[in-house]
Amino acid sequence: xxxxxxxxxxxxxxxxxxxxxxxxxxxxxxxxxxxxxxxxxxxxxxxxxxxxxxxxxxxxxxxxxxxxxxxxxxxxxxxxxxxxxxxxxxxxxxxxxxxxxxxxxxxxxxxxxxxxx
Amino acid sequence: xxxxxxxxxxxxxxxxxxxxxxxxxxxxxxxxxxxxxxxxxxxxxxxxxxxxxxxxxxxxxxxxxxxxxxxxxxxxxxxxxxxxxxxxxxxxxxxxxxxxxxxxxxxxxxxxxxxx
Numbered sequence: 102x103x104x105x106x107x108x109x110x111x112x113x114x115x116x117x118x119x120x121x122x123x124x125x126x127x128x129x130x131x132x133x134x135x136x137x138x139x140x141x142x143x144x145x146x147x148x149x150x151x152x153x154x155x156x157x158x159x160x161x162x163x164x165x166x167x168x169x170x171x172x173x174x175x176x177x178x179x180x181x182x183x184x185x186x187x188x189x190x191x192x193x194x195x196x197x198x199x200x201x202x203x204x205x206x207x208x209x210x211x212x213x214x215x216x217x218x
Numbered sequence: 219x220x221x222x223x224x225x226x227x228x229x230x231x232x233x234x235x236x237x238x239x240x241x242x243x244x245x246x247x248x249x250x251x252x253x254x255x256x257x258x259x260x261x262x263x264x265x266x267x268x269x270x271x272x273x274x275x276x277x278x279x280x281x282x283x284x285x286x287x288x289x290x291x292x293x294x295x296x297x298x299x300x301x302x303x304x305x306x307x308x309x310x311x312x313x314x315x316x317x318x319x320x321x322x323x324x325x326x327x328x329x330x331x332x333x334x
Contacts (some may be wrong), residue, residue: 130314136322138325143327144306144327144328144330145325145326145327145328146261146308146310146323146325147325148322148323149326151322189260192260192261204249204251204266204268204273205274206263206276206323208260208261209260210259210260211258211259217289218312
């Protein structure tokens, strides 16, 4: 099974501090793509960051960065200088690289992040 | 502002009603998706349309009927739903093609459906 596992149902962080959300996945494909989405109470799923599996360099987007360990099938998200607006449910997701699997975005169960002032 | 627009935002319907959810995008995306999301759970894929043709149906009950009238619009027709169908229904779109395999999905704000 092509699964995505987020082992932390809930996390909390103090404003301005750094937090890391964990994600591991299982796949038999050599080509695939990884994403982190956030879903605030407003309900919209917002793309935070993406990583192509063939790229060794870790993706960064402003305060957000990933630690992609392909051999370990690990894809953690680091949020630096946490802000109150970062509070949301965070989903790790994997998308296949070819054929029908490309359309299927497999989500982890999510990590609810609370940011304390 | 979201680039994928869903209407209505909220819908309450009885089990004998017929209603439709609508989704619209103007990003030129040729793949469109319906997801169902229960509270505190990840979204679950229901349907995928690619170039206005149904590509994937994840064994969804026939009381849910998708329709893609053109490349910008996606509908989900609902009939004879059950209370357990109450959920957030999310629409998404993405590019299609070999150069776009890493194209992320762009989601709408969803329709909160309650079946009474």
